Amino acid sequence: MKPRTLFQKIWDNHIVHAEEGQQTILYVDLHLVHEVTSAQAFEGLRLAGRSVRRAGKTIATADHNIPTTDRSLPIADAISKLQIDTLRNNCREFGIQHYDLNDPNQGIVHVIGPELGYTQPGMIIVCGDSHTSTHGAFGALAFGIGTSEVEHVLATQTLLQTLPKTLELRVDGQLKPGVTAKDLVLYLIGQITTDGGTGYCVEYTGEAIRALSMENRMTVCNMTIEAGARAGMIAPDATTYEYLRGRKYVPADFEAAVARWQELPTDEGAQFDKSLRFAAADIAPQVTWGTNPGLVASVDAHVPKPADYSDPTDQKTVAGALDYMGLEGGEAITDIQLDRVFIGSCTNARIEDLRAAATVAQGHKVSDHVDAMVVPGSGQVKQQAEEEGLDQIFKEAGFDWREAGCSMCLAMNPDKLSPGERCASTSNRNFEGRQGKGGRTHLVSPAMAAAAAIAGHFVDIRDWK
């Protein structure tokens, strides 16, 4: 048989119907649902008199809208409450497992899927959320879809897809001390730009990728969409299987499943449509300075100026970004002063992320001109962090310790920046207004965010004592 990539194997394994000149119908193994992109899909089903084909392959949770303050209080925002209530009612009506607000397993959909063992190698996983690419860390084909497609999956358990091209992003060598998965992926986005992956499914390969923990692999795959690629994946290996072993919803015969999963990695000699190679040693801690994740620099560098770019569209983009960000161009990154710090999101709110931030914060105090918050990715992450005493470290340092949710990654709930406020954030998007109208977001790793909270400005984590 012709050597195949991980992507090609998963694609081939899920073909329900393929016909020349048409999109392929693919079977979906896991459909994750949240409150913001599902209400209109369920309504569509009702209007057409359709049911959910495989409710058992669908799980739901409310994450985008929910407050991260005291959960025993009613939700103050009536429109948010209606959307959250609507999800609950839809799940009840269609028989879908729903991790509701007070469920100990509630959390960001891309955190709970893996931690409960729903996410498994070889699956096709979809969700009405672009950061579904996260689940590709397990060697799954996982990507975000629109609400019309959510309805399609609910009704048919399948999706119509056009075959994407494949892109290998290989990172050779070892990351230097202080350089994390977040820095790695921000660096790659900076290199290939925010639309460099458009039309592709990415597979991350190379020694630096293999060495990453599952949490770190999720951070990398999570941000694949910020380079324009809908899906990013990493071949499953012993790290993957050890992470999954013993989790609640993994296959009963785990060893048999591992034997199947071991067939998945890209075959020797398989061809990608495009391959790019990078050296881990070239990567320093990264800080975004603009209004898309590709506008990023090393922490020891300076903010660029429009004249540093040759393409007129790039010059205009950079000028607009600097204006929005309140930067001149030419500043040292470490001179940028901060008002807020957000540690959270589906990118960086897992237990290892919180450990990394707590290690930096321990024994320090948050700068008196910074307001800092930590929002765990799930109820389970929160509980584990509290068992390890991380919450105490954060609270003693002056960080706010919150309930799980998407929170200030997209500021749909009450957690948001005020106009002009500057924030170091472990989230995934620094778009204009993303964390609140007029708010200025700099994306960084959890350790860099914690250090920035304490210093009041960006610091090179490699110099942190």
Next chain:
Amino acid sequence: MKSFTTHTGLAVAMDRANVDTDQIIPKQFLKRIERTGFGEFLFWDWAQLEDGSPNPDFELNRPEAVGVSVLVARRNFGCGSSREHAPWALEDYGFRVIIAPSFADIFYNNCFKNGMLPIRLSEELVDEIFSRAEKHADYRMTADLESCTLSDEHGFSTSFEVDAFRRHCLLNGLDDIGLTLEHENKISVYEATHGISAS
């Protein structure tokens, strides 16, 4: 689904790259559970000044932009969040055609589900349209999906490419779910051979 065969309308040029779906429809409007009525919130943060009055410099607020239905922008239009609220807002505002050198994948796909035609052209051709839109008052373009051509009233004409299946569905306003369910027996066979049962 709405069909699309041909459309002629007033074009607006938006000289911006990487227009993300957070700009097209900001998060505070995603709390609604309806599918309609998003047009008035389109590009909310760009369309308003800090005091809430209309921003006169914003492309869609200019007097010549009243009644626009063709949007021309720079590369990577619709990047970021998968929110289908973005095409809902564009469509509800009155847009039927969007032209750019490139689109983000999810947004591009979402357009077809809502009866809108996204057209990819080379950077050079988009540049050409930008200069024509600046030169001619009341600049109108026609997108014909039957012949896959885009033209204006001043001699510009180009063909564009679109996936044959998506074109077929859009021309005929076909419902994707209905089409897939024509193969329901194949879904059942797939499930049977993979040990998937109703639950």
